[in-house]
Amino acid sequence: MTSARRVVIALGGNAMTGPDGSATPEAQQNAIREAAGHIAEVVAAGVEVVLTHGNGPQVGNLLVKNELAAHEVPPVPLDWNVAQTQATIGFTVADELDAALAARGLPQRTAALVTRTLVDPDDPGFAEPSKPVGRYLPREQADRFVTLGQTWEDRGEKGWRRVVASPEPIAVVDSPAIHALARAGFVVVCAGGGGIPVVDDAGASGLRGVEAVIDKDLTAAVLARDVEADTLVIATDVPNVMVDFGTPRQRPLGRVDAAELRALAAEGQFGRGSMGPKVQAALRFVADGGSRAVVTTLEHIADAVRSDDVGTVITP
Numbered sequence: 187m188t189s190a191r192r193v194v195i196a197l198g199g200n201a202m203t204g205p206d207g208s209a210t211p212e213a214q215q216n217a218i219r220e221a222a223g224h225i226a227e228v229v230a231a232g233v234e235v236v237l238t239h240g241n242g243p244q245v246g247n248l249l250v251k252n253e254l255a256a257h258e259v260p261p262v263p264l265d266w267n268v269a270q271t272q273a274t275i276g277f278t279v280a281d282e283l284d285a286a287l288a289a290r291g292l293p294q295r296t297a298a299l300v301t302r303t304l305v306d307p308d309d310p311g312f313a314e315p316s317k318p319v320g321r322y323l324p325r326e327q328a329d330r331f332v333t334l335g336q337t338w339e340d341r342g343e344k345g346w347r348r349v350v351a352s353p354e355p356i357a358v359v360d361s362p363a364i365h366a367l368a369r370a371g372f373v374v375v376c377a378g379g380g381g382i383p384v385v386d387d388a389g390a391s392g393l394r395g396v397e398a399v400i401d402k403d404l405t406a407a408v409l410a411r412d413v414e415a416d417t418l419v420i421a422t423d424v425p426n427v428m429v430d431f432g433t434p435r436q437r438p439l440g441r442v443d444a445a446e447l448r449a450l451a452a453e454g455q456f457g458r459g460s461m462g463p464k465v466q467a468a469l470r471f472v473a474d475g476g477s478r479a480v481v482t483t484l485e486h487i488a489d490a491v492r493s494d495d496v497g498t499v500i501t502p
Contacts, residue, residue, distance in 0.1 A: 190417040190477075190491050192234040192368065196406035196467075197221060198422045199240045201484050202275065209243035218275075219282045220484075225373070226286035227488035229294055234368050236413055237279065240402045241379030244271040249320035249348070253331070261334060264319075264350060265382050265395030272300050272378040279375045287373070297372040302359040303381025303405050305398065309353035317352035317399055351398040355405045359384065359393065361412035368413065380405040403467040407474070416477040417491060420464050421484040427465060427498040429455055439498040444472050447500055468500040477501070 201221040204213030229235050245267050252261035276298025283296045315337045328338040328346035338346045358364070358377055367374045380400030384393045403420060410418040426438035429450060439447075448469055456462040461481075468479035480490040482497025489496040 190233050192236065192413065192415045193228065193417045193419060193491055194236045194238065194406060194410035194413065194415045195225060195228065195487060196403060196418070196420045197237065197239040197484070198420075199242050200423045201421060202240060203243050207243070209247060214244075214275075215278060215282070218278050219286075222279065222282040222286040224484055224487050225283060226290055226292065228491050229287060229292055229373060230290055231488065231492060233491055235373045236364060236368055236409065236415065237283075237373060237375045238377045238402065238406050238409055239275060239279070239375070239379075241268065241271040241275060244275065245379065245399070246320055253320075253323070253327075256330065256334075261331070263395065264397045264399060265384070268379045268382045268399065269300055269395075272382070273298070275378055276300070276375045283373060283375075294371055294373055296375060297367050298375040299360060299363060299367070301364070301376040301378070301381050302384045302393065302395075303377060303400055303408070304356045304359050304393075305353040305383050305385060305396070305400065306356060307385040307387075307396070309351070311353040311398070312351045312396075315349045315351045317350050318347050319350055319399060320348050322347050351396075352401060353383065353398055355380065355400050355408045358405070358409045358412045361409070364409075365413050377405050377409050378402075401463050401467075403463040404470070407467040407471040407479075410471050410476060411474040418468065418471045418476055418479040419487050419490050420467060420479065420481045421487050422461075422464060422481060423483065425483050425486060425497060427456070427461055427481050431455075431457075431461075441494055441499045441501065443501050444469055472500055472502045 203209050248267045280296040280298045287294050322345035338348050341347045364374050364376050380402040383396050383398040383400050385396055430436050451465050456465045464481050471479045479500040480497045482490050486496050
């Protein structure tokens with residue numbers, strides 16, 4: 187058994203959509219309601235919880251709306267899209283989690299905070315946009331958005347798809363407010379979708395939003411560091427990180443120290459678009475002083491907070 191004082195829980199996309207990936211309002215609300223029950227069990231264990239989440243399907247929906255309405259109203263930038271989805275998901279989580287906490291007779295309540303994440307304006311990611319977002323379009327439709335300053339790539343038979351910058355997160359700007367709310371007894375929902383990307387124009391206008399998306403798992407590690415959490419739990423759709431995935435030698439990782447996991451990552455064991463960012467986030471958190479990071483399923487997060495025998499547990 188282990189003890190934790192403050193935990194950051196990062197919810198994956200599977201906690202925000204239906205079992206089939208549906209992102210209708212009803213499917214999202216049902217998925218969030220189920221997630222809220224598991225999060226409430228962590229709160230019931232006497233742990234301060236800071237909650238962050240993905241927003242891929244929700245931003246994708248907004249981008250489609252931008253495209254369909256582009257001839258009537260100007261498309262809004264990505265930082266605005268992230269802010270809008272943070273607010274929508276945040277209030278939905280707050281409603282469902284408050285109900286789950288009250289059903290268990292717990293006094294804590296939820297606060298959702300629209301959150302900014304600082305990035306470097308000179309980050310190499312801005313020079314080479316590579317993160318695909320939104321849907322595929324025929325070239326003639328994609329050209330319309332290229333004229334508006336967007337970057338689109340030919341993805342073969344599927345068509346053209348928008349690609350955007352994905353810079354590294356440096357700090358969660360609003361971490362003092364998150365820390366204060368957590369200390370006051372709130373479960374804080376924050377930094378959704380990696381946070382609203384902002385840069386610091388020192389000596390000019392201060393912080394300003396930029397056209398980019400930030401990896402949510404990497405921001406979760408920065409968030410956990412900035413709010414002085416001792417445990418980071420990354421909830422995904424598999425119970426453990428796998429080694430030699432898809433081969434006859436496939437095996438789950440249990441408890442592993444950072445040096446061993448780093449060596450496995452260097453071998454290319456973890457896919458860049460799937461488990462790779464989660465492994466990197468866990469490694470960064472423990473390197474920054476965190477006690478432990480856990481990667482496991484949503485259903486096991488309460489056990490993961492209490493025990494080192496659940497999921498893949500990464501220690502310094």
